Amino acid sequence: MAANASSGMNVDDDCKAKFLELKRRKGLRWIIFKIDEKAQKILVETAGGPADTYEDFTKGLPEHDCRYGVYDFDFTTEDNCQKSKIFFIAWSPDTSRVRAKMIYASSKDRFRKELDGVHYELQATDPTEMDLDVIKERANRSG
Numbered sequence: 001m002a003a004n005a006s007s008g009m010n011v012d013d014d015c016k017a018k019f020l021e022l023k024r025r026k027g028l029r030w031i032i033f034k035i036d037e038k039a040q041k042i043l044v045e046t047a048g049g050p051a052d053t054y055e056d057f058t059k060g061l062p063e064h065d066c067r068y069g070v071y072d073f074d075f076t077t078e079d080n081c082q083k084s085k086i087f088f089i090a091w092s093p094d095t096s097r098v099r100a101k102m103i104y105a106s107s108k109d110r111f112r113k114e115l116d117g118v119h120y121e122l123q124a125t126d127p128t129e130m131d132l133d134v135i136k137e138r139a140n141r142s143g
């Protein structure tokens with residue numbers, strides 16, 4: 001477990017193991033991570049398989065609480081190449097507790113660095129900031 005110097009949050013070993021599974025395309029499409037305030041660590045809350053959709057991922061994010069998520073987005077470029085980009089999403093809805101927003105914000109950068117291989121990062125306070133069109137546009141911008 002790696003300690004997070006800025007917030008005191010530890011990263012559970014399972015977080016990195018699951019992320020490596022997703023990165024290596026070994027049966028995961030997305031992962032949602034949760035901070036356990038009592039245990040002072042970041043844990044895997046849930047994960048979705050290759051048949052799961054982006055909608056399945058977004059449904060896994062709580063309406064009134066913060067989470068981190070990673071999503072492996074497959075797309076076809078304008079010149080017909082199959083590509084994949086991994087998105088890190090910091091979900092912090094306006095309706096979540098102030099303390100939760102502060103803890104997630106202070107832990108984000110260190111946790112994000114633990115996940116080597118993320119292509120893009122999004123910060124979202126409501127679903128429109130991370131809808132599928134936003135993901136597609138970011139992915140296609142890079143080619």
